């Protein structure tokens with residue numbers, strides 16, 4: 001991760017940022033809990049009055065009523081305060097999750113590609129959970145525990161200064177021990193969370209290549225890999241438990257020691273007549289009482305360290321670059337669960353920002369590359385060198401060339417998934433940097449090499465980019481892409497589910513669903529990356545016709561290894577090593593370009 005120190009530096013500011021929107025209930029909870037604790041603090045004084053009364057042979061009825069009242073009111077305040085603080089904690093976790101998810105969905109493509117999805121999942125689900133604890137209960141505990149500790153110390157000072165001195169020595173010792181333990185707790189928590197993330201990443205790797213794993217018989221290898229991460233999480237968890245127990249035990253022990261020392265020293269002082277027995281009793285009650293705020297502070301300190309580890313991991317995500325894309329604000333938390341559509345999207349949450357075919361009115365788009373150089377961040381060799389090419393408005397332009405020559409990279413740059421280091425790319429004469437990103441992408445239909453079919457229904461998949469599409473429009477693109485037979489197989493029901501990751505579809509069907517999705521958007525520029533690679537000859541010929549037909553009203557750029565797909569292109573660009581080595585029509589290139597001629601000969605096209 002790029003900035004491991006980011007979370008360290010800003011953790012307090014981050015906590016403040018999370019709590020600020022909920023300061024009302026947070027402060028109310030703090031006040032209630034503090035009041036409850038203060039009432040508890042008054043209990044020893046009431047007990048002292050009770051004992052003094054008994055000693056003096058007076059009635060104790062009033063003191064008893066006061067004591068009982070204090071106990072009941074303290075309990076009620078505690079209950080309400082706890083509820084408020086737990087509610088705040090949930091709200092903080094919700095904000096944390098929503099914020100993280102929004103940030104993740106806006107990441108740039110290269111930034112996301114460097115992450116392991118399983119680890120990101122662990123951060124959204126797990127680290128925000130820890131945030132819940134730290135941003136609420138721990139802060140309140142530190143606040144109320146701190147005030148209570150100071151209050152008890154002040155009252156102890158009133159009762160007997162000498163005994164306070166004895167207690168202070170023990171407390172200072174405890175603070176030193178905590179100072180030594182806390183960094184260890186934080187380090188163990190961070191490693192523990194990291195290994196939970198590693199485990200998610202390892203599991204995601206295995207599940208993502210499930211059939212490859214089965215076919216390769218590597219279940220045991222994958223299990224061992226996931227086991228290793230789980231074992232690290234276990235070890236760090238145990239280490240966390242060890243240091244946490246040492247902290248808790250030290251705190252408990254310190255209070256016991258203080259109690260015994262005060263009993264000894266105080267007993268001697270009572271025997272010598274330096275203090276009354278009621279003062280010793282009150283003081284001992286305060287020492288016993290101290291155990292609550294001290295344990296509270298130690299527990300909160302421990303959780304704060306664990307929470308800091310989570311904040312570090314959240315800050316790492318926050319530091320990743322995002323695209324300037326507006327997402328509508330999250331709906332407010334209301335008592336009722338919002339109604340959702342079949343996809344689980346809240347009704348009215350809005351899909352892509354542009355409506356169906358918004359750009360279609362402006363005719364086909366033109367694309368120009370001017371001396372574009374592009375190198376992937378972790379590569380020495382550039383993927384594109386000084387590439388200059390023009391994709392004219394309308395018609396079919398093909399990119400061909402050996403594997404790795406940069407064809408997919410050209411499409412990724414047009415989509416502005418990433419930026420060239422040198423040169424300019426213009427769409428309709430306008431540099432990409434001047435296009436609002438959403439508008440640029442709404443202009444383009446892009447069918448990737450590894451097409452994505454989402455879990456859901458055929459309708460959701462085809463109308464993914466155009467949620468407002470009518471049944472007629474969907475049926476029309478299904479006919480165009482020869483998917484009517486698939487629809488028949490689904491019983492003619494657009495809302496029949498396709499299984500997770502599209503596994504119940506053939507490769508060719510998946511490709512055609514992706515093409516149908518792009519077509520439904522009626523783009524002004526259609527980028528097709530190897531869309532015919534998994535089609536049989538009949539379906540390839542059919543899709544070829546479709547592509548030609550579309551290219552009469554839209555600019556179409558196809559990348560294809562199968563030259564049969566590009567035969568009809570008005571313009572074929574032959575890429576080699578990231579540069580355009582020649583441009584022309586099929587007959588021209590067969591005559592003038594040796595590389596193209598050999599590709600054509602291999603495929604029996606000359």
Ligand SMILES: Nc1ncnc2c1ncn2[C@@H]1O[C@H](COP(=O)(O)OP(=O)(O)OP(=O)(O)O)[C@@H](O)[C@H]1O
Nearest residue numbers: 113376378379383402403404405406407408409410
């Ligand atoms: N995300 C990436 N990170 C680093 N290098 C990459 C990345 N994507 C592609 N490359 C490299 O950039 C070069 C061009 O890749 P590109 O995918 O554009 O080629 P292509 O012509 O589309 O190949 P193919 O026909 O096999 O799909 C290759 O050397 C490839 O290894």
